[in-house]
Amino acid sequence: MTLTLMKPRDLVIAVAVxxxxxxxxxxxxxxxxxxxPLLFSTLRFALAAFPALLFVGRPRVAWKWLITVALVLGVAKFSLLFIGMHAGMPAGLSSLVLQSQAIFTMCFAVLFLxxxxxxxxxxxxxxALGGVALVATRMTANLTAFLLVIGAAVCWGVSNVATRRASPPDSLRFMVWVSALATGPLLLLTLIVDxxxxxxxxxxxxxxxxxxxxLYIALISTLAGFAGWGFLIRRYGTATVAPFSMLVPFFGMASAALFLGEPIHTVDVIGGALVVGGVLLGLIRVRQPRLVRVGA
Known part of the structure; x- marks a missing residue:
């Protein structure tokens, strides 16, 4: 298995993100x-886009990919996530279930790439699917909220494939423009729905x-988070940085228990271990031994 060692400062950045x-x-x-929910999502992306949009140039990415990611990630994914959490999906469990995006990313990569x-x-x-199914057994009383968050994970998987095709050289600039393009449709949606x-x-x-x-979700999570993540990926590559995203459910469930008093059930721990373990298993790459030819 290949491994790239990170500098202590960069390791701190990865964990902080x-x-x-x-x-x-x-x-x-x-x-x-x-x-x-839809108004909250609108304000989040508006604040992430402005005034940052005035200080960054347009990313060197085709408009079709900017618009696609804005609609799928900015509009669809976060609308479903916010509506699902508003409908009763616990914050900590949402942070775990959303990691099933890795499953859908792989499936869509097979289909489209x-x-x-x-x-x-x-x-x-x-x-990982077994872990998601196990977590679902605890949400039978509110299956709609659970399925909405699963829908958000599906949209995230689609946007991951689109982002991979776009290959933005600057993830912060890319995210600012995605936020700006998502704001208009979200505003229209909240006026119609809410x-x-x-x-x-x-x-x-x-x-x-x-x-x-x-301010937290727009400036810290969106702008600072994607800026730090993009910096690490440019320096170390996706294979080295991606496993750190598996810490998100740990911090999500721990902070939800600490600040919101959400209980952590045994099913959550087992299901979470299966989801995280399954995703990490898929990230393992074994380097094949080089064959040395002897003789003519």
């Missing part, structure tokens, strides 16, 4: 106590907790 993305689910939970999964990836997929009166009422009632939650 995973922690920020894990705690992000607590911030989402807090924000949903003040805003309708013609990638051939290695046997170990297929085994990892089956293990209604102008509900949106205005939520904006009039904004308090400190609502502002802090919004």
């Amino acid at each position: 995973a922690a920020a993305w894990g705690v992000n689910f607590v911030a989402i939970h807090a924000g949903l106590q003040h805003f309708p 013609r990638e051939r999964p290695r046997p170990v990836q297929i085994i990892g997929l089956v293990v 209604g102008p009166s509900a949106d205005l009422a939520a904006l009039r009632a904004v308090d400190t907790e609502a502002v802090l939650a919004l």
Whole structure:
């Protein structure tokens, strides 16, 4: 198995980004106590895009990929996630179930990129699916919320494949433009679904907790998180950096238990271990021994 050692500073950045993305689910939970889901998502991307858009140039990526990722990731994925959490999906469990995106990413890569999964990836997929199914047994009373978050993971998988095709050289600039392009459709959706009166009422009632939650998910989780992640991937490559994303459920469930009092059940721990273990198993790459020819 190949391994690239990271500098201590970069190791701290990787763990810090995973922690920020894990705690992000607590911030989402807090924000949903003040805003309708679609309005909250609209404000999140608007704040992530402006005024940053004024200081970064357009990424060197085709418009079709920018628009695709904006619609699939910005509009569809986060709308489903926010609506699912608003419908009752616990914050900690959401951080775990969303990691099933790795399963869907592999499936869509096979379908659209013609990638051939290695046997170990297929085994990892089956293990991770078993973990998701186990977690689902605890959500039978609110299966709709669970399926909405699964839908968010599916959309994330599609956007991962689109982002891979786009290959943005600067992930921060790419994310700023994705946020800007997602803001308009999300605004239209919240006006249609939530209604102008509900949106205005939520904006009039904004308090400190609502502002802090919004600032956290827009500036810390989105901009700072993707900037740090992109920096690490450029320096070490995806294979080395990607496993750190498996720390997100740990920080997500731990912070939800600490700040929201969410209980951690045995089923969650076992299911989480299967999901994380399955994904990590699929990341293993064994370097084949080089054959040395002897003689003529």
